[in-house]
Amino acid sequence: MKTITVELGARTYPIHIEAGLLGRAGEFIAPLAKGRRIAIVTDANLATHLATLQASLSAAGLESEAIVLAPGEGSKSWATLEMLCDRLLELGIERGDNVVALGGGVIGDLVGFACAILKRGCQFVQIPTSLLAQVDSSVGGKTAINTRAGKNLIGAFHQPAMVLIDPKVLDTLPIRELRAGYAEVVKYGLIDDLAFFEWCEANGAALLAGDLGLREYAIAHSVSAKARIVAADEHETNGTRALLNLGHTFGHALEAETGFSQALIHGEGVAAGCSLAFGFSAAQGLCSDEDAQRVAAHWRDAGLPDGLAAAGVDASGARLVDHMRHDKKMAAGTLPFLLARGIGGTYLDKTVDLTDVAAFLDAQAR
Incomplete structure (x- = not known):
């Protein structure tokens, strides 16, 4: 045990x-x-x-x-x-x-x-x-x-x-639910653990196919990472725990657009949201296009959506940003975003202009 x-x-x-x-x-x-x-x-x-x-x-x-x-x-x-x-x-x-x-x-x-x-x-x-x-x-x-x-x-x-x-x-567990949960596993690598993301690239398919040993390792590694972050910032007051929200601001907007329904379940929204977070980071010159493409490719390999189209979302950037305005992390009219300087290099950015986010999302839809 x-x-x-x-x-x-x-x-x-x-x-x-x-x-x-x-x-x-x-x-x-x-x-x-x-x-x-x-x-x-x-x-x-x-x-x-x-x-x-x-x-x-x-x-x-x-x-x-x-x-x-x-x-x-x-x-x-x-x-x-x-x-x-x-x-x-x-x-x-x-x-x-x-x-x-x-x-x-x-x-x-x-x-x-x-x-x-x-x-x-x-x-x-x-x-x-x-x-x-x-x-x-x-x-x-x-x-x-x-x-x-x-x-x-x-x-x-x-x-x-x-x-x-x-x-x-x-x-x-139905395979769709298993894949949705796997998105949260990969998230821990994207946040601050490139080696674990590489482990996921090498072992994700076998984990999803049923390898019990790989599942136990992934669960223990993920839980250890979350326990460490929660202990450092239980109530999300110093910015550490906010890192766990990678992909969620974009993802929740996609879930809202699909009515929080079975059309897009939470883990699928997180996967698509992580892709969008990395894509937006690349568009802002924070990380390389190669990193953003590598993240998207892993979602596709795992059978998860890698963006708006794959998530079944056809909405304007302005509409999706309007969903984001209801995010509980909104403070004084500013919404903090989890962006990335590379795989394993996630950070909290409180200076993002939502107009830029809307324009980025419109570009993704084309």
Whole structure:
């Protein structure tokens, strides 16, 4: 087993990574549960994993109650949040209890936010079942729901008590979801780790094809990188954690344009967004065209969109920039961008003119 620690003082917590860990989850949750019944929140697509988890909890002497939600981004809503909070209160959840989030990023985000506000804060355990959630959203404590104004605009920082990652559960993940999660893996190389990006170029195809050893390595490497960044800047106040948003400003605009729907799922938006961030950086003379083309080529090799057309987006630069104006990172009319001086050379730029961004996007559409 690989264990990585997120160092946050009194709120420090472990991330355990091991193939088959879901079947042993009860051993790790029992010391936190203190004999109390466990509430599990999951979605309707994860019945097999839910059965495995409940059997594990039962073997550890714990009773459990499952709350099964509809799958998909639509569950990150006010209505579902209200229903979930009401149901957890009906179950008698106390501040010292741990709710288990069994699912991908949608479940993790929703459950984390519910636990952040329920009785002014109760605890939760993340058991991510998608690659994207395993390498990104389950770690770091960002929780949120979506609104008509945009994605993840209502939320809170609320760290989990523990994260349990079982790479074997990815065997049941649809290939599209696996590729979307892989975009977040590659992102760590693009941020500040050229050697890891090169590792992805050499091993990405085999990882996506099912090599368990490569998946475990990629997950552990990604989680270690995120844990280090979160420990240095938990609430995104000094600019370090902002680096994790590489590709997201462009990507969220593409997701907004497609209605936050299955037309373009989050990891696909991140891949296309990273390509656009590198393309814009090259257009501004910050990095070479070769680097931008190399990033785009890797997305194509992985079956991910490398820009506007591949993402299925046909919109003016002005319209996409208008989506960006709703970004939660907007401050005093300025939107910071993650740009790159090369692969592994990402930095935060607060001087970008949105008019230049719109012109760049219009050029990409031609």
